[in-house]
Amino acid sequence: MSDTVADFILTRLKQWGITRIYGFPGDGISGLVAALGRDDEIEFVQARHEESAAFMAAAHAKWTGEVGCCLATSGPGAIHLLNGLYDAKLDHQPVLAIVGQQGRNALGGNYQQEVDLQSLFKDVASEYVHTMMAPGQARHLIDRALRIAQARRSVTCVIAPNDVQEAAAVEAPPHAHGTVHSGVGYQAPRLLPADKDLAAAADILNAGEKVGVLVGAGAIGAETQITQLAETLGAGVAKALLGKAALPDDLPFVTGSIGLLGTQASDWMMRECDTLLMIGSRFPYSEFLPKEGQVKAVQIDLDPTMVSMRYLMDVNLVGDAADTVEALLPRLKPKTDRSWRETIEKKTAEWWEGVEQRAKESADPVNPERLFWEASSRLPDKAILSADSGSSANWLARAIKIRRGMKASLSGTLATMCPGLPYAVAAKFCYPDRAAVAFVGDGAMQMLGITDLITVSKYWRNWADPRLVICVLANQDLNQVTWELRAMADSPRVDKTQDVPDIDMAAYAELLGLKGLRIDRTEEIGPAWEVAFAADRPTVIHATVDPDVPTLPPHITMDQAKSFMSALVHGDSETAGIVKQTIKRVTDR
Numbered sequence: 001m002s003d004t005v006a007d008f009i010l011t012r013l014k015q016w017g018i019t020r021i022y023g024f025p026g027d028g029i030s031g032l033v034a035a036l037g038r039d040d041e042i043e044f045v046q047a048r049h050e051e052s053a054a055f056m057a058a059a060h061a062k063w064t065g066e067v068g069c070c071l072a073t074s075g076p077g078a079i080h081l082l083n084g085l086y087d088a089k090l091d092h093q094p095v096l097a098i099v100g101q102q103g104r105n106a107l108g109g110n111y112q113q114e115v116d117l118q119s120l121f122k123d124v125a126s127e128y129v130h131t132m133m134a135p136g137q138a139r140h141l142i143d144r145a146l147r148i149a150q151a152r153r154s155v156t157c158v159i160a161p162n163d164v165q166e167a168a169a170v171e172a173p174p175h176a177h178g179t180v181h182s183g184v185g186y187q188a189p190r191l192l193p194a195d196k197d198l199a200a201a202a203d204i205l206n207a208g209e210k211v212g213v214l215v216g217a218g219a220i221g222a223e224t225q226i227t228q229l230a231e232t233l234g235a236g237v238a239k240a241l242l243g244k245a246a247l248p249d250d251l252p253f254v255t256g257s258i259g260l261l262g263t264q265a266s267d268w269m270m271r272e273c274d275t276l277l278m279i280g281s282r283f284p285y286s287e288f289l290p291k292e293g294q295v296k297a298v299q300i301d302l303d304p305t306m307v308s309m310r311y312l313m314d315v316n317l318v319g320d321a322a323d324t325v326e327a328l329l330p331r332l333k334p335k336t337d338r339s340w341r342e343t344i345e346k347k348t349a350e351w352w353e354g355v356e357q358r359a360k361e362s363a364d365p366v367n368p369e370r371l372f373w374e375a376s377s378r379l380p381d382k383a384i385l386s387a388d389s390g391s392s393a394n395w396l397a398r399a400i401k402i403r404r405g406m407k408a409s410l411s412g413t414l415a416t417m418c419p420g421l422p423y424a425v426a427a428k429f430c431y432p433d434r435a436a437v438a439f440v441g442d443g444a445m446q447m448l449g450i451t452d453l454i455t456v457s458k459y460w461r462n463w464a465d466p467r468l469v470i471c472v473l474a475n476q477d478l479n480q481v482t483w484e485l486r487a488m489a490d491s492p493r494v495d496k497t498q499d500v501p502d503i504d505m506a507a508y509a510e511l512l513g514l515k516g517l518r519i520d521r522t523e524e525i526g527p528a529w530e531v532a533f534a535a536d537r538p539t540v541i542h543a544t545v546d547p548d549v550p551t552l553p554p555h556i557t558m559d560q561a562k563s564f565m566s567a568l569v570h571g572d573s574e575t576a577g578i579v580k581q582t583i584k585r586v587t588d589r
């Protein structure tokens with residue numbers, strides 16, 4: 001028997017398989033906090049900021065496929081959750097937020113910390129947000145919020161007034177009119193397209209001579225089937241950023257990332273293919289896909305509302321990626337002419353040679369591409385990688401060769417700053433025996449990362465493998481945006497908005513009892529990675545990287561080039577360094 005509604009909520013969460021909650025307390029959620037104190041099964045991860053707790057819940061869902069659960073108090077705590085919850089929403093991750101609220105008697109009284117949470121969460125939790133106005137609602141609100149989060153791959157929210165949390169539990173409502181009787185459990189359906197649609201898709205793929213495949217997060221778990229499909233069709237496979245770990249980069253036909261952060265091999269493939277197959281991706285930038293009408297196209301996606309949205313598809317297959325590709329395979333005819341495939345492999349090999357060459361170019365003082373390139377070959381097996389939104393996302397996308405068994409993610413759609421470190425912390429809680437690496441800019445580090453490092457210092461001793469490496473790209477610049485200003489806004493660097501203070505993150509790490517390393521010279525890169533991956537505790541690497549190394553898109557449009565040149569003409573404080581670095585990189589294109 002549960003004593004209070006809060007005790008009952010925890011019991012119900014456990015019945016649903018929730019074993020960990022990321023959050024931060026406050027008196028609006030005290031009933032649940034007290035219940036957590038009486039419970040010794042649910043792990044509570046105290047993030048230093050509710051935004052980080054929500055990022056952790058989003059990452060929990062991304063890394064494990066389970067529902068991520070976060071908790072915050074009424075008013076300010078609930079408000080702090082929002083950015084992390086939007087990250088989950090936009091990347092379609094199942095996350096449940098449980099937030100406190102003032103007591104029922106106070107609501108509507110302009111009471112302290114009274115915020116209209118129902119309205120506040122209406123958008124982020126658009127699939128399901130409800131306020132628990134009576135103890136008898138607890139069961140079905142939790143059941144429905146967890147079921148809908150999974151079925152709709154969405155954020156859901158339960159708002160619990162603090163007096164309801166502390167009221168006596170009602171485990172089963174009376175058998176009477178006006179009551180709701182819900183149950184536990186969600187079984188994902190097996191989603192397969194109709195035979196006629198599979199046949200139509202196979203016809204297109206068989207007729208194509210130059211098939212290009214694009215995979216995204218929805219293709220994770222379908223590696224075997226997609227590899228077989230690519231072999232049969234002699235196709236190349238490009239990866240959207242969230243699908244970075246869907247296929248390993250050592251497969252010779254995997255052309256790597258696509259888009260602004262993409263590779264030339266992927267870019268070339270999309271411009272030259274005559275048939276496109278998109279699997280589990282909602283990659284937004286259509287300018288990196290074939291031109292309208294250039295190709296015949298097939299899309300596979302779980303969600304029927306999300307197909308034919310980025311390219312006008314000839315056939316839409318609504319289904320799970322692995323099962324749908326499996327169903328397609330017997331209908332596909334092996335392509336005997338392998339010339340397309342050979343060219344793709346050649347372009348891909350050239351790309352990786354180019355990465356090595358560019359990584360080895362000198363910079364002032366350290367070339368960021370080198371930092372990632374040196375990390376790549378040293379990454380422990382099954383490492384879990386995250387990057388922040390900033391230049392680190394570019395280098396992760398381009399210079400890291402993902403191996404089989406690794407995981408990698410970031411804030412794909414919201415592209416918010418600050419998830420890099422919380423994602424890695426969540427990885428350590430979900431897989432304490434695997435190494436995790438977070439690549440984070442100094443701007444993001446100073447925005448929220450410094451508080452997340454305190455969370456690391458609080459918990460790392462609980463992890464079986466204590467290796468968590470936080471690599472800070474210390475360029476003293478909000479670098480990604482600086483490059484966007486130059487390339488797209490026709491503006492030189494604006495020093496007063498872009499400067500980031502020089503704070504020694506290695507020294508800060510040491511202050512927290514973590515390992516701190518600095519990379520100020522190229523020769524220090526390799527040894528620093530070796531030390532970090534052999535360390536007996538989490539390590540912060542403060543890498544002084546050159547902000548003038550351009551993260552140029554795979555093909556530069558005339559507009560971008562004009563904008564870029566005009567930015568330099570208008571007096572960019574970094575002109576000399578940029579010209580030097582850009583020439584080095586553009587000449588090899």
Ligand SMILES: Cc1ncc(C[n+]2csc(CCOP(=O)(O)OP(=O)(O)O)c2C)c(N)n1
Pocket residue numbers: 388389390391392415416417440441442443444445473475477478479480481500
């Ligand atoms: C919360 C938030 N604020 C602002 C931005 C816009 N933005 C995107 S990348 C970036 C620069 C990040 O700088 P830093 O963390 O130092 O990384 P760098 O690009 O320098 O490697 C900014 C300001 C954003 N995406 N999210």
